[in-house]
Amino acid sequence: MMAQRRMTKAQREWRPGxxxxxRSTKVMFASTVLGLEGFVAFFATLAVxxxxxxxxxxxxxxIAGITLSVVLIAACAFLTKKWGFWLGWILQLVLIAVGFVEPMMFVIGPLFAISWWYALRAGSRIDRENRERDAEQAAWEESHPDQAGPAAGEPV
Structure with a gap:
């Protein structure tokens, strides 16, 4: 007898069509930076x-190094919350502060902080452009109902 798989809220609310x-590009970019920082923190732990x-x-x-690595990777889960990005900034400062133990982190930490800043900046811009494009597309489809493409799930 197979155990029934639990469905997420999004799966329960989904309907055909x-x-x-x-997905937010800002969240994807920020998650990538935090994930890479988690690996860097792990390898810095081994070096120290x-x-x-x-x-x-x-x-x-x-203990400190592996905890930092896990926290960096786990922080990706909180990027959908407003405070998640502030947590990311705090983690940038922590990664730079590791330079007091391993001086090379005074180089690597700021480079990742710049990457974090750019991920947030570029991701926000792309998300804004996507929202504008989606709104323009929806307005065009509303004003041209006979020319809109096939509905989702219909053969082309």
Whole structure:
């Protein structure tokens, strides 16, 4: 006997012919930056562990570094909330502050902070342009009902 799979809210509310909502480019760009930072934090943890394990407790290095990596990757889940982007900015500062333990992070951290800023800026611009384009398309389809393309799910 197979266990029944639980459906998400979006799956329960879906009906045939419904258009798929457009995903936010800003969220996708920001998630990419945070995900890459998670990997960088993990590899920085390994570097600090190898270079400084006699100066700093090895367990503390591993716990702090792996925790930072997990938090960076987990923060992607909160980017749909308003405060999620502020969490990202705080994590940028934390990544730069790792430079006090491994000085190379004073170079890598600001480069990722610039990437974060650009992801938010470019993603917001693209999302705004997509909303404008979607509104213009909807207005055109409303004013030209006979010329609109086939409805979703209909053969072309």
């Amino acid at each position: 419904m258009p798929k909502p457009r 562990f190898g270079l400084r394990s006699r100066e700093i407790a090895p367990a503390a290095i591993l």
